[in-house]
Amino acid sequence: MSKEELLDAIRDSIVNLDFDKSKEYTLKALEAGATPQEIILKSIAQGMEIVGKKFEESEYFLSELIVAGEIGKEITKILEPYLKGAEMKKVGKVVIGTVRGDLHDIGKNIVAMMLEAAEFKVIDLGADVPPEKFVEAVKNENPDIVGMSALLTVTMVEMKNVIDALKEAGLREKVKVIIGGAAVTEDYAKSIGADGYGANAVEGVRVCKQWVKQK
Amino acid sequence: MSKEELLDAIRDSIVNLDFDKSKEYTLKALEAGATPQEIILKSIAQGMEIVGKKFEESEYFLSELIVAGEIGKEITKILEPYLKGAEMKKVGKVVIGTVRGDLHDIGKNIVAMMLEAAEFKVIDLGADVPPEKFVEAVKNENPDIVGMSALLTVTMVEMKNVIDALKEAGLREKVKVIIGGAAVTEDYAKSIGADGYGANAVEGVRVCKQWVKQK
Amino acid sequence: MKFSRLEYTPKDIVFGFSKKFLRYGIDLEVGNGLVVPEIKYFPRVEKNVMEEYKHITEQLLKRAVALGTESLQLETELTYLEMEDKKLVAELINLQKSMIERYAKEHGLHVGYRVTVADIRDFGKPRHDEESFNKMMEIFELASSNGADVLSIESEGGKELFNYSIIRQDLTGIVSSLGYLATFDMKRLWKNIVSIAKNKSILAGGDSACAFANTAMKIAGGLKDNMIPHSLASIVRVMSACRSLIAFEEGATGPGKDCAYENVYLKVITGCPMSMEGKSSAVAHSSLVGNIIAATCDLWSNEQVENIKLFGGYGPEVFLEILHYDTKLMNMAIAGGQQYCLRDLMIKSDKLLNPQAFVLSPDIVYEISKVIVGEKDELSRTVASAIKAIELMSNEEKLNLSKGEKRFIEMAKRKLEEIYSSPSQKVEKALEQYVGKVEKLRVKDYLEA
């Protein structure tokens, strides 16, 4: 197989969600003289684009989009030694977490993974996160966006506490705040002074993309 | 029939909801020398009490309580010429109405009639009543209580306008305000600064009774 | 046109089938072997009206796609406030219709769209508030030209006397209201609505006696509430059927609008498809007839639900899902030829527990409807049908009747028979006495309109 054929084969095995094959072709492509940059641009990025399109056209499931993203990440890890410090550019940075008192994190996890697939750098604080931890992360990581999730009505009120804590620390103006989760509504988002709201994961990611585009 | 027997017969025909008979016995009792005061106390009041008890014990319907009240009122009218200005004492005075924009007045009517049966003087402003009319009535009639009803969520907001108008006219402190109707909740009552709330007619009347008792 | 025979026997009337089934809206068929969910909703007050309707419409169509609901009907009941703003009404009907069209095209949905105009008249005003009457007709026109497939109203002619009478269990007043005053108003109103609908080739749906039978039901309350007798509420329902029939006599074709649970009578008499609401309308009012009313429906509805956030979504979409499963069960029964088995369960579920359910049982409806079509005018049929209902109630030993109910039934029988001996004289005489005593009652305006 030529270098070009190998690059296509990596792309196709990503589309087929086959990690083993994509790894095998990646190693072969490197041997055949492909640069890591070529693999990232021609194989991974194009593969992800195809998968994304198939998802948009309802041919693929969201879960398959996530699996493809994971494969892409794994291949990037293989390429790391060859990249020599030339890190891939991220479109933006998001600090994300489920608020204090709420142990439901699956919705938050889906959003985090979709953000990563959309080439955001994601700092995931996990579930049951107190306001101080959000503040600390904003201080240390200097993100573009803070995302909060709550499944329960009882814990939803915590979101306001986080925004208040950010204000107190003088960090509120530095970030956009988006919230989501079963209990949350657009009205609630407005009422506590969040900048945005995602009715579901797809919408949440769309809002984040728009924000970094506007920058 | 003796006078005593006639007084009992009036009472019983009220309990049997028979207006024709009660009228007949009333005229006979007056002929037999009964005073209007006797008829009011021994026949009407006792009859109403029995009917009230039968209603409490689920033997009679509310509608029958109302019919009995109407019969009582009719008999009182017959007695009026004999009363010579000695009006019956009322326990309190209520101005009542359905708020502006709301044409549903049946709930309000039930409350008004039950209040009358409970010996309140009721000034019924009807349905679709603007705030000015409530204010005017409070000025002119000097009631103890103002009652407002709204069936629709859209018209419920008018209740606050009435309370505000009473405040502006300096009349708010002179009256107790009670609200009710399908759309209204206890919280809403509190939030607009009403003094009380009736989840249904029976409860509404109970609240009014308590207020005049405390006076 | 006066109906003089019955379209069904108690044996063959059943949900999903109506003799005069209809095709309308976007490929929607009603009454031809399919029960269709009809979802009703109202916006939150504190919100922007247009945004609320947009949000409601979108969530409903999305949910229909998510569940695989192939046929459905949306009903917008205009509020008093919305009626004040003609431009807004035109825009919102336009908006909803275009959203419906888009979704229907993309996902192959079959959708009907009913618009119900509010009766905003103040009957205490001269000539029964002619200004408001004209405004209502304008809104009907607007609705027709902006996308409504079905026009309806819950008109209120006669209600001022009804309200006075129902809480006094005054049968003369009730008869005068439903069997006399209301009939004049219904005729005038429906002549107009039918002509508007015909002009635009859309459907004149019908007119439910919300202000009468539904009000009586609400006041009667639960089994042990003792507000008014349930047997009174049930004869009000029968009399309301006589009143609501007038829309069809004036040319309405259905699907009938339900709120007062009188439509099973109209179906037996007219053969037109009917909307009904039962257990799922608990969100708007409690009833003792939640299953039995489903036995004969063509559209199955939830009354109205506010666009409020619940855990599983907003009110309208949640109730669409509940209606979806209710109708699916009925449609599955039809598909397997078991509709009569399911229908009989629905009937048996409620029939003997309460008089209000009793008068909705197809066999009872049939007996009473025979009386209705056999009488010569609106007033006599109103009284005669109530007498028949009373008779059937007292003859059914298994019917659950408290002492108080039995007392009322005895009284009602005497009273109604007395009225029936010379109905117009009795009513006209009584009306003279009500004038002045009953707030807003303007008897002459009914007769002259």
Place this chain on the structure above:
Amino acid sequence: MKFSRLEYTPKDIVFGFSKKFLRYGIDLEVGNGLVVPEIKYFPRVEKNVMEEYKHITEQLLKRAVALGTESLQLETELTYLEMEDKKLVAELINLQKSMIERYAKEHGLHVGYRVTVADIRDFGKPRHDEESFNKMMEIFELASSNGADVLSIESEGGKELFNYSIIRQDLTGIVSSLGYLATFDMKRLWKNIVSIAKNKSILAGGDSACAFANTAMKIAGGLKDNMIPHSLASIVRVMSACRSLIAFEEGATGPGKDCAYENVYLKVITGCPMSMEGKSSAVAHSSLVGNIIAATCDLWSNEQVENIKLFGGYGPEVFLEILHYDTKLMNMAIAGGQQYCLRDLMIKSDKLLNPQAFVLSPDIVYEISKVIVGEKDELSRTVASAIKAIELMSNEEKLNLSKGEKRFIEMAKRKLEEIYSSPSQKVEKALEQYVGKVEKLRVKDYLEA
């Protein structure tokens, strides 16, 4: 005790009847020829907790009297916040029970009272958050001594790995979670709960796999959502049944708690009465199984509704009314010997539209349950039942499956068979790799507990 045979054939399993029916609470009988509504609710956050519960309880009992609901069950699902305050929990259970007793006495109601304890453990903490575990056991004790008739929980052992796996459609992870990790936690938990219940002579109800099958269902969404395959959600349901069965193997007697729609499996295998939730739980989550799940229920529930004001009353009473009519229809069918006719309609309504409904059809449940009781341990039955489900899905030509679903089914078949060839080795090897990668996963704490 390991169950080794099935209690029903697909022909004889039906709503309202369970071989091991129960008598408990205040004269309540469940599973002996009657379907009972089980109403669930939660207080508004901004309100005083005790007042909310008082208000909810009162409205429910009043509505039951108003409708003539003779038998019902209330379920209080304690929230995370309530769990923090033992005194409050004791008081509120006491309050509800005393109100239930008063109404039951006055009006002859038959009432059961279930208390569900929240799983508040943070599985990322050492020894799986022993402090929280102990608190949960104290609350079970408190509930038992203050009036609960039935104890339940929706326990979450294994969910950290499940959450990681489900959105990656990683079957090895899902099997390791449900068929391995969860089993250790279930055994420990239910030994304790059963002993508490036995001490107080009340019932150990069961443990629904809310965090698993319900989560998978929610993520899968509507027919056209394409979040995860519906066929994946449906094998998660089957695997969840294997997990939830453990409560009964440890001595639970039911009535089973439903949230994950796995109870029809437990009924076939154990013969104990089961609660189910379907169309009326649209208020909490949408589903594609709204009718089929009713086919075999003994209690019929609404999931949970907030104590929010609707036009027809508050949320809980409105949904009690809807459940009342649903159950009345089923009970009427039983009374007339037509339960199988109605059951079959419920099944046909949903079965072929979606794999999630397909695996709830009694004939399919029977085939898969045979596999479950035939396997030697928890892990093998988890894998084997999923393989059987996949096989039955691919063999049913009429089952509505998109291309994507078919692609997944092919993949799942290969993957599951590979695991089945040596389940414990595969799982143990995989778990080594998940540690570190999956947040909060502490495999050792499962094995040592």
